[in-house]
Amino acid sequence: MxxxxxxxxxxxxxxxxxxxxxxxxxxxxxxxxxxxxxxxxxxxxxxxxxxxxxxxxxxxxxxxxxxxxxxAAPPTGDPRIHLRPMRRFGLTIVPLTRRAGGVQAYKVVYPPAGRAATTEMQSHDGYEWFYVLNGHVRFRLGEQEYELGPGEAAEFDTRTPHWIGSADAQPAELLTLFGVQGERAHLSALAP
Known part of the structure; x- marks a missing residue:
């Protein structure tokens, strides 16, 4: 060797x-x-x-x-990013970050309404922020229900029972930031 x-x-x-x-x-x-x-x-x-x-x-x-x-394989010189989508719980999930710990970023595609693997609310440790890229989502958080469309965002403590799914016959695409340790996404406006 x-x-x-x-x-x-x-x-x-x-x-x-x-x-x-x-x-x-x-x-x-x-x-x-x-x-x-x-x-x-x-x-x-x-x-x-x-x-x-x-x-x-x-x-x-x-x-x-x-x-x-x-x-720590040496780089091959290929600048392309090779994202590897996963299928979990009926969703297509594309990890956008490649490190352990901290806030993780994902693109998540929810199947059309009625095709979701479950509509059961869930809760777990962490904090989530999502932004709707395409389609419309139905978002249940505790006793409340919301419908969000392209350009809208939500953030919540994932210990609160919640469910997210497409609101209609079209898939919904979201950009999601999730912190398992409860880290929040901090958004700030940049001065010109």
Missing amino acids: GKVEEDVLAGVGSRLHALRRARGTTLADLAAETGLTASTLSRLENGKLRPTLEQLLPLARAHGVPLDDLV
Whole structure:
């Protein structure tokens, strides 16, 4: 193995440790999520164990980062951003940020009304801000219900029961900022 490969692998442990800490996850939680033992995870983070592809793949998936981020792969010279949409709960979700912790940005496409996987309200830790790019959304927050169209935004504490979905027969596209630790998006006007 050459010097470049050694340098790349030497930094994996500290990146794994930083990602886990930024998510506020324990070794035991991460072990349950990845199928790796807490001991193996600790040795990987401390640099006492050289990572294998079989170990890095579930870790990248658990931390929500591309494998390239774990190994700090050198750039290829291609300036294009390759977004990878995911399908979850009937939604199409495109992560726009590539780091663990802090406020995360997503483009979310809600299916047309009547095609949602659920209309059940949910609540969880965090704080969310969304901006309607296209379509119209029905937004239920606690006992209140709102309809928002293109150019409108909302923000709320996600511990309050809520539900978001398309308000009509068209899909709705939203730009969403979410902070799992309850971080709020701070908007400010810039002086000309």
